[in-house]
Every structure is written in structure tokens, then in C-alpha cells.
Amino acid sequence: MSADTSGPLLIVEDDLALQKQIKWSLDRFESVTASDRETALVQFRRHQPPVVTMDLGLPPDPDSVSEGFKLLGQMLDLDPHVKVIVLTGQNEQANALRAVALGAYDFLAKPFEPELLALTVDRAFRLAELQAENRRLQALQAPNAMAGLITRDPEMLRLARMVERVASSDATVLLLGESGTGKEVLAQGLHEASKRKGRFVAINCAAIPENLLESELFGYEKGAFTGASKTTVGKIETAHGGTLMLDEIGDLPQSLQAKLLRFLQERRIERLGGRQEIPVDVRVVCATHQDLKALIAQGRFREDLFYRLAEIVIEIPPLRSRQGDAVLLAHAFLRRFAQEQRRSALSLGDDAIQAIEAHPWPGNVRELLNVVKRAAIMADGQRVTAADIGLPVPSSSAEATDNPLDLRTVREAAERQAVIAALARTNSNIVRASELLGISRPTLYDLMHRLAIK
Numbered sequence: 001m002s003a004d005t006s007g008p009l010l011i012v013e014d015d016l017a018l019q020k021q022i023k024w025s026l027d028r029f030e031s032v033t034a035s036d037r038e039t040a041l042v043q044f045r046r047h048q049p050p051v052v053t054m055d056l057g058l059p060p061d062p063d064s065v066s067e068g069f070k071l072l073g074q075m076l077d078l079d080p081h082v083k084v085i086v087l088t089g090q091n092e093q094a095n096a097l098r099a100v101a102l103g104a105y106d107f108l109a110k111p112f113e114p115e116l117l118a119l120t121v122d123r124a125f126r127l128a129e130l131q132a133e134n135r136r137l138q139a140l141q142a143p144n145a146m147a148g149l150i151t152r153d154p155e156m157l158r159l160a161r162m163v164e165r166v167a168s169s170d171a172t173v174l175l176l177g178e179s180g181t182g183k184e185v186l187a188q189g190l191h192e193a194s195k196r197k198g199r200f201v202a203i204n205c206a207a208i209p210e211n212l213l214e215s216e217l218f219g220y221e222k223g224a225f226t227g228a229s230k231t232t233v234g235k236i237e238t239a240h241g242g243t244l245m246l247d248e249i250g251d252l253p254q255s256l257q258a259k260l261l262r263f264l265q266e267r268r269i270e271r272l273g274g275r276q277e278i279p280v281d282v283r284v285v286c287a288t289h290q291d292l293k294a295l296i297a298q299g300r301f302r303e304d305l306f307y308r309l310a311e312i313v314i315e316i317p318p319l320r321s322r323q324g325d326a327v328l329l330a331h332a333f334l335r336r337f338a339q340e341q342r343r344s345a346l347s348l349g350d351d352a353i354q355a356i357e358a359h360p361w362p363g364n365v366r367e368l369l370n371v372v373k374r375a376a377i378m379a380d381g382q383r384v385t386a387a388d389i390g391l392p393v394p395s396s397s398a399e400a401t402d403n404p405l406d407l408r409t410v411r412e413a414a415e416r417q418a419v420i421a422a423l424a425r426t427n428s429n430i431v432r433a434s435e436l437l438g439i440s441r442p443t444l445y446d447l448m449h450r451l452a453i454k
Contacts, residue, residue, distance in 0.1 A: 180366030198242025224273025
């Protein structure tokens with residue numbers, strides 16, 4: 001096996017003589033073998049091979065391909081990136097093509113040339129290496145949509161990359177999540193990544209009385225109603241060439257839902273009291289903490305409007321579900337407020353960090369922001385304590401959690417969680433984080449590189 005690959009070759013063949021021949025043909029690769037589906041799955045889970053060669057005819061019915069296709073599907077479910085090379089009989093091209101359609105990397109007909117098999121396996125290993133490195137580099141890149149978002153949580157990083165992918169389109173985006181999770185920050189990131197030249201304009205549909213909301217959104221002509229002394233442009237027109245964020249869209253009055261739907265379909269508006277249709281080029285982003293499908297069932301929200309808004313749906317996880325983000329954000333907020341209060345030496349104490357990690361944060365990032373701001377003002381000393389933050393220090397007992405039984409997966413998840421927590425606690429100080437973890441700095445750098453932690 002080449003030095004750069006991360007796992008051995010798995011050879012699945014029930015004919016032991018042919019299995020030895022394949023292994024001999026590929027003797028420069030480290031390999032493990034299996035002769036049936038169950039054994040192959042055990043070897044696959046244990047060694048996580050990047051490349052597999054397999055026969056489709058496996059016990060208990062080697063004359064059928066059912067076991068082989070079942071194994072192929074199971075391996076691809078466990079690792080969609082694995083490169084499976086199917087070895088077939090001379091008259092089984094249809095099965096080979098079906099295997100490739102299901103996700104196999106390539107196929108070779110028996111009897112095969114040993115040099116051709118070795119070349120195919122080598123190319124599969126090289127491709128697996130390149131793709132793995134590309135995935136690692138992508139994970140390390142902080143997307144532009146993250147400019148205003150502080151996170152190391154894998155799910156939040158995935159959402160930010162998703163925002164970047166949809167930014168260049170005109171698709172309407174619906175942001176779902178609890179209050180205070182950062183929906184407006186993501187909406188602004190979407191606007192920045194879109195490279196639109198117009199403004200980012202946000203309006204809270206729940207904060208404006210129903211009788212004023214229509215004129216706020218669509219504008220009005222002079223004389224349209226009592227007090228309309230001049231023509232006024234609405235928020236939708238103001239956002240022309242840019243992005244319009246409709247926050248708390250679930251609170252949009254039903255009387256305006258039909259008008260908003262027509263605008264989304266036609267991209268034209270009429271001001272109140274006006275007769276002229278005005279074309280508007282605007283990207284629309286909506287956000288809500290409410291369950292829109294439940295509102296539809298209650299007859300409070302139009303179903304056709306929902307499907308027009310939900311072209312791209314992004315569900316933002318609450319702060320309590322983000323690995324290490326609470327402490328990471330607390331450090332960042334404390335730096336900001338300490339500068340504002342001219343108390344640059346302020347830092348979080350160990351008891352404060354433990355309290356922040358243990359708190360469920362029902363108000364999410366907004367609650368954390370307010371708590372840290374208050375602590376930056378009220379703390380007596382240079383170290384912010386749990387008492388300053390107003391949170392109890394948790395007990396040392398940890399709750400048991402359900403974990404997968406695969407030790408490699410458990411170990412990698414535990415390492416990731418420990419490294420992220422250590423970096424968050426030490427405010428990304430590599431020396432202190434390595435001391436906290438009980439490892440050397442080079443080992444920590446290696447771990448961060450392998451786990452794609454920036």
C-alpha cells in the first residue's frame with residue numbers, strides 16, 4: 001500500500017484459491033481478506049479500507065448476486081467515499097454496470113490481468129487520497145458567510161457552507177431556529193456572499209402594527225391615506241439590488257400574505273394608492289422561530305406562500321447543541337465588552353467557563369451576549385466568575401449518553417469534542433490547550449489537522 005493511504009485494501013472473495021491469487025497480485029498493498037458478507041462487514045468496520053475488491057457471488061448462495069449487492073449497499077452506507085472494484089465473470093457485464101450505477105468505482109472481468117488489477121487498485125487509492133485531502137481542506141476553510149459568525153461546531157460550519165452555495169442564486173431562503181440563534185447574522189452572511197450591490201434591509205413582521213406594516217413593506221403615494229403628505233418608498237423597494245430579510249415571517253398578517261405571495265411570483269409591487277407596477281430585483285430571506293406547518297394546519301398561514309418561501313430551508317441548531325460554541329462566543333463577547341468598558345485585562349475564570357458549558361441557554365446567543373455584557377460591567381476583579389455571570393457551578397458528575405459501539409468512531413468523536421472544548425476554554429491558546437489535554441503542541445497540531453479543526 002502506498003504510504004499516504006489511511007487504511008488497508010479489503011479483498012472479498014469466497015474462492016480461497018482466487019483470494020490468494022488476488023492477494024499475491026496486489027502484494028505491494030497492505031490487505032485484509034473476507035470470504036462472506038458478514039466477515040466483510042466486520043473487516044470493513046474494523047479497518048475502514050479506502051478501497052475494496054469484491055466478487056458479487058458470495059455465500060450462502062454464490063451462484064446469485066444478491067449477497068454481493070447487499071454488501072455493496074451496506075459498505076456505501078457506512079462510507080459513501082469508499083472505492084469498490086467489482087470482479088465479475090465474463091458474461092456478467094449487466095451486473096457489473098448495475099454495481100457501478102449503485103456506486104461502485106470500477107469493474108474487471110475474470111480472468112483478469114494482474115497488472116491491470118494492480119493499476120486499477122493503485123488509481124483507486126490515489127483518488128481516495130485526493131478526495132480525502134480535498135474534504136479536509138474544505139472543512140478547514142472558513143466560508144465568507146461566516147464573517148459575522150463565531151463557531152467551531154461542525155453543523156454550523158456545514159450550514160455556513162450551505163449558505164455560500166446558495167448565495168449566488170436568487171432562491172428564496174427560509175431560516176428556521178429558536179429565538180437568538182443568529183438567524184439575522186446568517187442572513188447578512190448570505191447577502192455578503194451573494195455579492196449583490198444593493199443594501200441589506202431587515203424588517204420584523206411582529207414588531208410593526210398590522211395597519212402600518214403594509215405601507216412599511218410596499219410604500220405609499222402622496223395622498224394615499226390621511227397623513228400621507230409625500231410619496232414614500234417601502235422596504236421592498238429600498239432593498240432593490242440587494243437583500244430583503246423578513247424576520248418573524250410567521251407573524252405576517254393574513255391580509256398581507258396574498259400580497260407578498262404575488263410579489264414573490266411577479267417581482268413587482270404597487271405602492272399604496274398607486275396604479276403603476278414597479279419592478280424590484282431583490283433577494284428575499286425569511287426567518288421565524290415558529291412551526292409554519294402547524295400554523296398552516298391552524299389556517300393561520302398560507303400553504304402556497306410557505307412553499308414559495310421554502311425554496312431553500314436552513315435549520316439553525318440551538319446554542320446548547322453546538323460543540324464548544326458557548327465558551328468560544330463568551331470569550332469573544334468578553335473581549336468586545338471589555339474594550340468598550342476599558343477593562344482589557346478581563347478574562348473568564350474556570351468556574352465561569354464550567355457554568356457556561358453546563359447552562360442550557362434557552363435564549364441562545366442573545367442570552368449569552370446579555371449575560372457576558374452584564375458580567376463585563378459588574379465584575380469586581382479581572383477574572384469573571386460564575387457569580388458575576390449569574391450561573392450556578394455544575395457538579396462534577398456527568399450524565400451518561402448513548403454512544404455508537406464502533407470504537408474508532410467513538411474515539412474520533414471524543415477527540416474532536418475534547419480538542420474543541422480545550423481550545424474554547426483556553427481562548428484558542430495552543431500551549432494552554434495542549435497542557436489541558438495532557439499532550440504536546442505538535443500532537444495537538446496533528447490532531448487539529450486530522451480532525452479538520454481550524
